Amino acid sequence: MDIAFFQDVFLRLLGGVPLTLQLAGISLSIGFVLAVVLAIALHNASPLVVLPLRGYVALFRGTPLLVQIFLIYYGLGQFRPSLQAMGVWWLFREPYWCVILALTLNTAAYGAEILRGGLQSVPAGQIEAALACGMSRGLLYRRIVLPLAFRQALPAYGNEIILMVKGTSLASIVTLLEVTGIAHQIISQTYRAIEVFICAGAIYLILNFAITRALAWLEHRLSPHLRPPPAARSATQKGEAA
Amino acid sequence: MDLPAFVSLLGFSEKGWGPALLTAAGMTVLLSASGVVLGALFGGLAAFARLKGGRLARGTADAYCTLFRGVPDLLTIYLLYFGGSSLLTAVGRFFGAQGFVGLPTFATGVLALAIISGAYQAEVYRGAFLAIPAGQIEAARALAMPGPLMLRRIILPQLLRYAIPGLGNVWQLILKDSALLSVIGLVELMRQSQIGAGSTRQPFVFYIAAAVLYLVITFISGALIRRAEKRSLRGVRRA
Numbered sequence: 001m002d003i004a005f006f007q008d009v010f011l012r013l014l015g016g017v018p019l020t021l022q023l024a025g026i027s028l029s030i031g032f033v034l035a036v037v038l039a040i041a042l043h044n045a046s047p048l049v050v051l052p053l054r055g056y057v058a059l060f061r062g063t064p065l066l067v068q069i070f071l072i073y074y075g076l077g078q079f080r081p082s083l084q085a086m087g088v089w090w091l092f093r094e095p096y097w098c099v100i101l102a103l104t105l106n107t108a109a110y111g112a113e114i115l116r117g118g119l120q121s122v123p124a125g126q127i128e129a130a131l132a133c134g135m136s137r138g139l140l141y142r143r144i145v146l147p148l149a150f151r152q153a154l155p156a157y158g159n160e161i162i163l164m165v166k167g168t169s170l171a172s173i174v175t176l177l178e179v180t181g182i183a184h185q186i187i188s189q190t191y192r193a194i195e196v197f198i199c200a201g202a203i204y205l206i207l208n209f210a211i212t213r214a215l216a217w218l219e220h221r222l223s224p225h226l227r228p229p230p231a232a233r234s235a236t237q238k239g240e241a242a
Numbered sequence: 243m244d245l246p247a248f249v250s251l252l253g254f255s256e257k258g259w260g261p262a263l264l265t266a267a268g269m270t271v272l273l274s275a276s277g278v279v280l281g282a283l284f285g286g287l288a289a290f291a292r293l294k295g296g297r298l299a300r301g302t303a304d305a306y307c308t309l310f311r312g313v314p315d316l317l318t319i320y321l322l323y324f325g326g327s328s329l330l331t332a333v334g335r336f337f338g339a340q341g342f343v344g345l346p347t348f349a350t351g352v353l354a355l356a357i358i359s360g361a362y363q364a365e366v367y368r369g370a371f372l373a374i375p376a377g378q379i380e381a382a383r384a385l386a387m388p389g390p391l392m393l394r395r396i397i398l399p400q401l402l403r404y405a406i407p408g409l410g411n412v413w414q415l416i417l418k419d420s421a422l423l424s425v426i427g428l429v430e431l432m433r434q435s436q437i438g439a440g441s442t443r444q445p446f447v448f449y450i451a452a453a454v455l456y457l458v459i460t461f462i463s464g465a466l467i468r469r470a471e472k473r474s475l476r477g478v479r480r481a
Contacts, residue, residue, distance in 0.1 A: 062460040063453045064421035066432060071453060074439060075446035162312070169314030173425060180317055193325035201313040208312045 002195070009186055010199045016179035017203060023096075023168040023178065027103035028161060034104070035111025039149075040141070042112060043119045053112075060109035065167050068106055073098040073174050095174040103167060110160050118153030119145065151222045158215040162208050179203055251444060252451050259438045259448070266434030267455045273348070273430055274417045277355025278363075278409075281416075284356055285363025292368055303364065310361035315419050319354045323426045326350060347428040354423070359416045366408030371397070373404040403474040410467035414460055421456075431455055 042053055060068065076083065076092050083089045091097045122145050130144045172181030183200040187193050253260050284306075291303035310318060326345040374397060382392040424433035435452035439445035 059453070059457065063456040064418040064432065066421045066424070067435075067449055067453050067456060070432075070436070071446070071449040075449045078444060078446040166312075166314040169316045170422075172316070180314055180320075183317060184320055187320055187324045191324060191328045191331075193321050193323075193328060197313075197317060197321040197325070200317055201309060204314060204317070205309070205312045 005192070006195060006199060009196055010202075012186065013179055013182050013196075013199050013203055016177060016182040017207075019171075019176065019178040020165070020168050020207070023099060023103060023171055023176075024161075024165045027100050027107055028164055031104045031107035031111055031164075034108035035115055036146075038108060038112035039115035039119055042116050057109045057112055060106050061113065065102065065106055066170055066173065069099060069102040069170055069174060072102050095171070095176055099168075099171040099174060099176060103164060106167070107160060107164050110163075111157065114153050114156045114160060115149060117156070118149035118151075121152045122148045147222075151219075154215065154219050154222065158212070161211055161215070165207055165211065166204070251442060251447060259442075259451075262434055262438070263431065263451060263455065266429060266431045267459065269429065269434075270417070270420050270431040270456075271459060273351050273423065273428075274355060274413070274420045276352045277420070278359050278413055278416055280352060280356035281359030281363055281412075284360025285367055288360060288364035289367035289371065292364065293371060307361045307364050310358055311365075315354075315358050316422050316425065318358055319350075319422055319426060322354045322357070323347075323350050347423070347426050350426060351420070351423040351428045351430075355416050355420060358419060359412050362412045362415065363409070366405050366412060367401065369408065370401045370404035374400045403478075406467065406471045406474050410464070410471070413463060413467070417459060417463070418456070 038053060038057070042050055042057075045053075072092070073095055080089065083092055091101070126144055126148065127140065130140045135143070168178055169180035171178050172184055175181075177185070179200055183196050186196050190196070252258060252263065288303040288306055291299040292307075295303065323345060330345055378396055378400065379392070382396045387396070420430055421432040423430055424436060427433065429437070431452055435448040438451075439448040442448070
């Protein structure tokens with residue numbers, strides 16, 4: 001075991017963590033907003049709107065993320081003159097923005113399906129009760145439907161977040177030096193794949209572990225109504241002790 | 243882009259890329275299927291270890307599942323390709339060979355997909371086993387069924403029924419993961435469209451074609467999985 005080598009590799013890989021987190025953070029935030037809008041539209045809108053949206057969701061869920069990244073980064077390069085004319089070439093020239101665009105569109109499609117499931121699980125009685133109280137459509141969504149749907153969709157959305165963190169590794173294929181990119185660089189310089197894999201793997205596991213813990217905390221916070229009230233809980237504990 | 247040019251580019255004429263792309267799509271299906279079948283062995287062993295194993299076996303299986311589900315699949319592929327190749331090179335040097343020995347890409351690809359899918363399949367099988375009503379196993383024991391017979395007649399048929407939806411998800415995941423094998427030069431659908439894009443300078447056409455072929459594969463396999471699921475439930479009374 002070569003401790004010095006491990007230390008050196010680990011420190012170099014840590015340099016890629018900010019970029020990994022940036023890619024995941026930006027695309028997940030924008031993707032979440034898009035997913036909410038898409039899910040509400042898929043749930044309510046007329047077939048004329050729903051059909052193209054379904055096509056979008058099927059396209060991004062049915063093809064590999066790598067194809068999506070290549071389609072945006074290399075594929076759209078074919079239309080460089082018209083993109084330049086539209087003034088958006090700066091966006092499609094940079095691998096950074098292309099990856100963020102691909103990740104965002106990808107997570108929005110998966111997220112929309114997950115949140116749509118959440119919206120479907122909201123009991124009809126809750127909505128009827130809100131309407132009976134005279135709530136407006138907006139208030140109904142803000143206070144009743146969305147909180148219930150989020151709570152229901154949270155575990156599945158958590159998986160999606162972890163998949164996205166793993167998905168950022170594909171950015172290395174279009175030359176971005178995030179954790180996997182740096183790992184690949186070190187492997188091709190030193191051919192010590194196992195050591196580098198252990199270090200990079202540890203970094204991803206730590207990231208994912210932190211995310212899992214944060215989500216578990218959020219889930220706990222969002223479901224007080226599913227736990228017995230504190231008074232009842234302490235009573236049962238006393239009962240068990242007795 | 244005028245339509246005729248794009249049709250002849252992807253068509254089946256002498257200069258068309260149609261046959262190459264379709265062959266590559268077949269390669270993608272073959273790779274993914276081999277990966278999932280071999281992965282069923284890994285996943286089955288890991289699920290068995292987690293359910294019935296001793297502390298050491300359980301710990302190893304837990305570590306395997308956590309590691310390969312938490313680490314990007316691209317990293318796993320690099321590990322196998324470069325790690326395996328440097329191992330082979332070392333062996334080669336021992337026998338007096340010179341220079342770098344690359345691992346055969348197909349074997350590496352199948353192994354990578356098997357290791358990744360095995361980690362996911364272990365969870366599927368474990369959940370499916372736990373879903374089998376305890377009474378079924380008790381009844382088999384009460385009839386003095388020997389273990390292998392109970393496994394074949396009672397456990398496996400019911401386990402598969404509960405596992406089909408989860409296995410369908412794993413299949414779709416692995417199908418899309420197989421595109422990552424293009425980085426080690428394995429000519430599957432993604433790599434073939436990269437080659438086409440490079441030599442014709444029409445990347446958009448080729449990546450759209452790849453996307454459409456992937457969609458066709460996922461649609462067909464999705465339909466087959468739904469049918470299998472329906473068929474597996476034909477003996478179950480709906481509440």
